[in-house]
Amino acid sequence: MKEALFKKILIVTAIFLVSHLAIEVDSIYAQSNKGGYIDTHVHLNVQSMQRGEQQGGDKGPGFQKGPIGRPRFLRGGGQRMPRGTQTQSGAAANYDTAANQLLAEMDKYGIEKALIMPPPQIPGQRTVCDYKDLISVSQKHHDRLFLVAGGDTLNWLIHQYKPTEVTPAVREKFEKIAEEIIRTGAKGFGEMAVLHLSFTSHHVFEEAAADHPLLLLLVDIAARNDMPIDLHMEAVPEDMDLPEGFNKISPNNPPILHANIPAFERLLAHNRKAKIVWQHIGWDNTGYMTIELLRRLLETHPNLYFALRVVEKRQYDTAGRPISNRIVDDSWKIRPEWLKFISDFPDSFMIGTDNFFGSAIYGPGGQPLPQTMKETWSIVDQLPPELVEKVGRDNAVRVYHLD
Ligand SMILES: [Zn+2]
Numbered sequence: 001m002k003e004a005l006f007k008k009i010l011i012v013t014a015i016f017l018v019s020h021l022a023i024e025v026d027s028i029y030a031q032s033n034k035g036g037y038i039d040t041h042v043h044l045n046v047q048s049m050q051r052g053e054q055q056g057g058d059k060g061p062g063f064q065k066g067p068i069g070r071p072r073f074l075r076g077g078g079q080r081m082p083r084g085t086q087t088q089s090g091a092a093a094n095y096d097t098a099a100n101q102l103l104a105e106m107d108k109y110g111i112e113k114a115l116i117m118p119p120p121q122i123p124g125q126r127t128v129c130d131y132k133d134l135i136s137v138s139q140k141h142h143d144r145l146f147l148v149a150g151g152d153t154l155n156w157l158i159h160q161y162k163p164t165e166v167t168p169a170v171r172e173k174f175e176k177i178a179e180e181i182i183r184t185g186a187k188g189f190g191e192m193a194v195l196h197l198s199f200t201s202h203h204v205f206e207e208a209a210a211d212h213p214l215l216l217l218l219v220d221i222a223a224r225n226d227m228p229i230d231l232h233m234e235a236v237p238e239d240m241d242l243p244e245g246f247n248k249i250s251p252n253n254p255p256i257l258h259a260n261i262p263a264f265e266r267l268l269a270h271n272r273k274a275k276i277v278w279q280h281i282g283w284d285n286t287g288y289m290t291i292e293l294l295r296r297l298l299e300t301h302p303n304l305y306f307a308l309r310v311v312e313k314r315q316y317d318t319a320g321r322p323i324s325n326r327i328v329d330d331s332w333k334i335r336p337e338w339l340k341f342i343s344d345f346p347d348s349f350m351i352g353t354d355n356f357f358g359s360a361i362y363g364p365g366g367q368p369l370p371q372t373m374k375e376t377w378s379i380v381d382q383l384p385p386e387l388v389e390k391v392g393r394d395n396a397v398r399v400y401h402l403d
């Protein structure tokens with residue numbers, strides 16, 4: 001009983017703190033003459049709307065049948081669409097609804113602009129988001145929503161071919177798709193995945209060499225066109241056993257994770273003109289996303305940028321241990337070592353919440369997945385004024401050419 005009461009008090013305190021911090025974020029936005037914040041990483045999900053599936057239920061709309069007849073899990077928002085939305089037909093109307101949800105949330109947190117993109121997708125997986133559907137959304141809201149593309153097409157090819165299988169014909173195909181993306185006016189390439197862990201049996205595991213020949217090719221294309229690459233990668237400095245708990249939550253995860261940091265450094269060194277934005281910094285699932293590692297990487301690689309993310313579910317990892325290397329403490333206060341780290345590299349950090357908008361998506365047991373908007377933007381408000389503008393806006397404007 002006592003424990004339950006204590007838990008309740010903790011939850012109420014957390015809700016109060018977070019809503020209080022969100023108000024502070026708004027007030028800073030209102031005072032700014034330079035324009036609002038920029039979120040460099042969000043997704044729109046319309047899958048269950050397109051399929052006309054019922055919301056809720058045992059599995060929830062995040063579980064959808066893939067091409068192999070197995071339900072497949074999609075990550076995301078947890079917000080329900082208004083009644084009646086599901087009867088609308090056509091992807092465009094669904095994307096409109098998802099975009100309006102996103103815009104309403106952006107207004108709430110003082111976010112002026114956001115980059116929308118397909119999540120990283122691989123062969124054997126039904127397309128969850130086609131970047132071509134996002135073009136019209138970004139055109140319709142051309143002053144606020146900007147396209148990043150390749151997660152559905154370029155990432156697919158990187159994971160389809162082993163490094164030794166990349167022939168000139170494969171390279172040509174890859175380059176052709178990249179050129180199509182450039183012609184759309186996209187602001188970057190993404191979401192690309194080097195290591196993406198699976199969180200349920202219906203959620204994909206993705207692993208590719210960070211110096212895969214197609215990624216090296218993408219770096220050259222990105223450099224030529226001054227378009228950054230948006231990257232999803234768990235930190236693995238040396239080969240390691242799958243972190244405890246991940247074998248229990250999904251059979252898709254392999255027992256060994258291969259080192260990716262050495263190859264990632266080769267990717268960064270391959271062409272210094274290419275900017276790489278490593279997303280989800282602060283969301284550490286291997287225990288190796290340490291400030292020490294990240295600091296060394298920034299000191300060595302001037303073309304590397306970090307996008308910060310704080311998730312709602314805060315204290316425990318999949319094995320029930322405290323989450324490693326979090327940016328905030330249990331009171332949502334930014335930890336002094338992170339503040340020092342960000343202050344030491346004021347031009348290298350930005351924000352990428354990785355929140356999904358549109359159809360509701362649920363995790364195992366029908367639980368909504370952790371949210372990130374409020375939690376992530378709350379840390380920006382805690383930064384000193386000169387860092388608020390750089391991390392919240394200016395660095396993203398410069399790297400993605402959003403002015
Ligand atoms: Zn990601």
Ligand SMILES: [Zn+2]
Nearest residue numbers: 043119191354
């Ligand atoms: Zn993402």
